[in-house]
Amino acid sequence: MQSDAAAEQPAAGDVLRALDERSPSAFYWQLTLLATLGGFLFGYDTSNIGSALNFIPYGLTGFAEGYLVAGASIGAAVGAICAGPLTDRLGRKSLLIADAAIYAGGAVLSAVTPDAAVLLIARTLIGLAIGADSAIATAYIAEYAPRSRRGSLSMLQQWMITIGILVAYLVAIVVFRLLPESLAYSVDWRLTLGLGAVPAIIGLILRTQMPESPRWLLRRGRYADVQKAVAKLGIEASADDIEATAQRLERTDARADRQVKWTKGVRRALFVVCGFFVFQQITGINVPLYYGPHLLAPLFAGSASDKITQTVSGVEVTAIMTAVNVAATYFAFRYIDRVGRRKLSMGGYAGMIIFALVAAGGLAFLGGTTKIIVVMIGLSLFIASFAVGVGGTGWLLQGEVFPTAVRGQAASIGATTDWVANFVLIEVFPVWQTGIGLPWVLVCFAGLCVVAIVFIHRFLPETKGLSVEAITEVFEREAAGKRT
Numbered sequence: 001m002q003s004d005a006a007a008e009q010p011a012a013g014d015v016l017r018a019l020d021e022r023s024p025s026a027f028y029w030q031l032t033l034l035a036t037l038g039g040f041l042f043g044y045d046t047s048n049i050g051s052a053l054n055f056i057p058y059g060l061t062g063f064a065e066g067y068l069v070a071g072a073s074i075g076a077a078v079g080a081i082c083a084g085p086l087t088d089r090l091g092r093k094s095l096l097i098a099d100a101a102i103y104a105g106g107a108v109l110s111a112v113t114p115d116a117a118v119l120l121i122a123r124t125l126i127g128l129a130i131g132a133d134s135a136i137a138t139a140y141i142a143e144y145a146p147r148s149r150r151g152s153l154s155m156l157q158q159w160m161i162t163i164g165i166l167v168a169y170l171v172a173i174v175v176f177r178l179l180p181e182s183l184a185y186s187v188d189w190r191l192t193l194g195l196g197a198v199p200a201i202i203g204l205i206l207r208t209q210m211p212e213s214p215r216w217l218l219r220r221g222r223y224a225d226v227q228k229a230v231a232k233l234g235i236e237a238s239a240d241d242i243e244a245t246a247q248r249l250e251r252t253d254a255r256a257d258r259q260v261k262w263t264k265g266v267r268r269a270l271f272v273v274c275g276f277f278v279f280q281q282i283t284g285i286n287v288p289l290y291y292g293p294h295l296l297a298p299l300f301a302g303s304a305s306d307k308i309t310q311t312v313s314g315v316e317v318t319a320i321m322t323a324v325n326v327a328a329t330y331f332a333f334r335y336i337d338r339v340g341r342r343k344l345s346m347g348g349y350a351g352m353i354i355f356a357l358v359a360a361g362g363l364a365f366l367g368g369t370t371k372i373i374v375v376m377i378g379l380s381l382f383i384a385s386f387a388v389g390v391g392g393t394g395w396l397l398q399g400e401v402f403p404t405a406v407r408g409q410a411a412s413i414g415a416t417t418d419w420v421a422n423f424v425l426i427e428v429f430p431v432w433q434t435g436i437g438l439p440w441v442l443v444c445f446a447g448l449c450v451v452a453i454v455f456i457h458r459f460l461p462e463t464k465g466l467s468v469e470a471i472t473e474v475f476e477r478e479a480a481g482k483r484t
Contacts, residue, residue, distance in 0.1 A: 015230055015237045015245040019214065020147045020467045025234055028145070032153045034210060035096065035140055036160040037203040038133030041103050043164025044196050045126045046072050047289065047322075051172030051315050052189035058116035067120060073426060075127020076134065077419035083132035084412025092140040092408075093212045095132060100207055102129035103200035111194025126196075131419055135412040138399030143213040143407070144233055147467050151336035154399055158392030159333060162325045165289060169319035171195055176312050215404045215468075218246050261406045265476030269401040272459050272475075273414040276345075276394045279452035281421035283352060284445035285386045287429055288321055288379045317376070324380045328387035340464040341393050346456050348389015349449040355382040356449070360442035394418065400463060403472045 049069055060068055067074070087095045106126035113119040138154050145153040175188050211229040218226055223242045230237050336344060359378025362371050394414075402410040432441050461478060463471045 014248065015214065015226070015235065015241055016218075016249075016467070016469075018235050018237070019144060019230070019233065022146050022234065024146055024149050024153065027232070027234065028153065031144075031210060032141055032156050033160075034203065034206055035137050036157045037199060037207075038096070038099055038103070038129070038137055039157045039160035040164040040167075041196060041200055041203075042130045042134060043161040043166075044168045044199075045103070045107070045130065045164075047165045047168035048172065048192050048196065049123070050318075051169065051176070051311065052192045054311050055185050055189040056119070057185050058119070060116055064116060064120065068123060069426065072123050072127035072130060073419050073423040075124040076131030077127075077416045077423065079128035079131025079133075080135040080412045080415035080419060081131075082128075082412070083135040083415075084409035087136050087139070087408035087412075088216075088406070091212050091216055092136055092143070093207070093210050095136050096140065096210070097204065097207045099129045099133045099136070100200050100204035102126075102132075104197045104204060107194055107197035107200060111190045111197070113190075131415060134395070134418070135398075135415040136408070138395045139402075139407045139411045140213055140399075142399035142468055143215040143404065144211075147465060149337060150400060150468075151341070151396055151464060152333055154396040155329070155333040155336055155392040157395045158387070159326070159329045162322065162329050162387065162391070166319060166322040166326050168192075169315050169322055172315050173312060173319065176308060176315075181308055218242070218249060219404055221246070261403070263476060264479035265472065266402060266406060266410065268459075268479040269472075269475040270410050270413060273394070273398050273401060273410075274417040275455055275459065276397060277414055277418035278421045279349075279448065279455060280390055280394045281418060281425050283349070283386075283390075283448045283452060284356065284425070284442070285383065285391070286422060286425060287441075287445075288383060289318070289325070320376075321380050321383055325383045325387050325391075328384035329391060331388045332392050335388075336393070336396065337464055340462045341397065342456060342460055342462050344389045345393045345460070346389070346453050348385050348387075348393075349453045349456075351385025351389070352382055353446045353449045355379070355385060356442045356446040358382075360439040360446075363442070364439040397460075397463070400468050401471050401475060404468070 049072070053069065056068070083095055102125055106122045106124075106129065109122035109125065110119060113122060138157050141154050141157070142150060172192050175191050179188055179191075211232040212225060214226050214229045214233070217223075217229060223239060223246065226242050227237055227239065230242075332344065339347075355378045357378075359375050359382060362374030362378055366374055398411050398414045399407075429441070432444075436444075461474050463474065466474065
């Protein structure tokens, strides 16, 4: 990776202020894409199992089959909670490198697995990497991103997730259409799972060139390394500048009594992030993305068609909705720093309410081609509403609302909450659908979106345009009963 040639002097000797006020250059975007490569692998590796599941020849049933689909989420919850203390102790960069190695190992093991047990182990390893990366990436980005573009840079995490999901479905379509049908149960599914190793290995190599988080280095007293890190980010700082910044941080910490790191404000921020993540999952976004091939294949391919035809048809339909997801996330990227976190997320949930009800109405009251069109429109715009206002906002908040001293630990708790909620939805949905039917499940999702809007309106302060240190102070004031 090449850093920028042009360097800026820190404002009045304050390195962190210079970071906050700097315009993001090409190097910032390259660095952020590399940091969010785990988001791509997150999307790819959680989605490719849906395409491969019908052809894995190990006769998995019951718990084993459920674990094959949901095991990545379980592993992710464990990976996220373990990553927090490790990243605060060892640094953001070293954990991101380790995650890429685990991704690569899990993907290769999935492709060459000799039996079901090894495949389940491989999926668990991938889950560990997914969870750890989701806990670290946005925290790392928030610690170098300029405050005016922190939302846009952090939103790349969600965009990369959506691209990973789309690529997983496109790879499955290519593999199952181009290779002979006779290979579906021997080669196709292994290739679909194993190709995730390619971007992981590339990321493993390139992540070794990333600068460590300058805020983390300052907290650890590694001033020479701070100087090297900010130089890569385009800021020319002297040893005196860095020591002056460190002293300013120490005074700020003393005023805020950071010896007790888990203050009321930090706990309030953690409550808001965890609540946001729970609503992000239980309002149903992963139903069309994870279960789309299974739910929509009969509508498009017909129940009398063979398994490969049904699988490909279901994957193609889900790929269309995933493409909508990618396109809509672009608008979140463009407007998160202009509109703000509160308005965009409440607007996203409002759209989800409307289009969940549209899809439910199409399923319940229509038939034939009209039913297919209305359901596709409803589900696609349901996904688009989520992508614009909700999907990336949670990851952004997770990275920006905690103080540096506990950011890794707090972000990991938030990510763990997200993955546990994800797992619960995946496990509960089939029973839920059998009990009341898919239309009424969608109505329930709409009701939960209403509750999510109330939660955001009541508890989430606007954080756009603030430094990460200023955001911490906002939550401290709110915890003390002072509305901001």
